[in-house]
Amino acid sequence: MLNILLTRIDNRLIHGQVAVTWSNHVGANLIVVANDKVAGDVVQQSLMDMAVSGVETRYFTIQETIDKIGLASDDQKIALIVKTPQDILKLVKGGVPIQKVNIGNMHYSEGKEQLTSTVSVDEDDRETFRELNKLGVHLEIQRVPSEKGENIIDLI
Template structure:
């Protein structure tokens, strides 16, 4: 069983909050970004590597690669799994990745989305996917930084 310490939805993927604050808070030694675009973009990977502490390894896998490889993680890999969208979390869960809880940190506002907190905006598809994840037994919290009180997303959808 892989040691997934935390899973976070953040459409910025690795940045200061993820690379320093969350990694230190949970004690991760590996940030795994599961994202089909970034997995094939060396420039984005290099930029994200700059935001990660040099004491932490980074991996960039597609969603399918994550499903295929996560169960081969070494016992000493303490994984912080970061994804861009709830849709990707659902694909991972349905693919057998053992995700029990998801921290929703940042989902940008865009046309057709409703802002539900200062950093999280969702549309109907997002709400449907989040409800489905809840039905599958995944705990869902909104929390930007570790010292902030978490909010149950079900209060908003």
């Protein structure tokens, strides 16, 4: 049985909050980063690995994640991390059984509207979240485990 304990959108990917706080909170022993660019960047992987202690890491493209995640052993407790909601949609459409998404950080940039202190979206993000919602994926903004989550659909 596939054990995805956390699926998180965080444009920083692995950092202290993900590597320590979230992985410990959910009991993950493996962090899988699904990102086409980082999958081929060993320098960035090494920098992210420096934040991790006692948890294994894997760096896959979106397609590799779709192809390989179902091969995880029963004892692998997975925290799946992506940069964008569009990546989540590709994974879901590719058959990855994601039922709930934790939205941690989507930084503000020109053309985006700030919904919370850590989440900003543009129209493409809004459409993607609506499509994920229609596919039955629960979408919750929650920076850290001690905060109460907030359904993003209520904000967009």
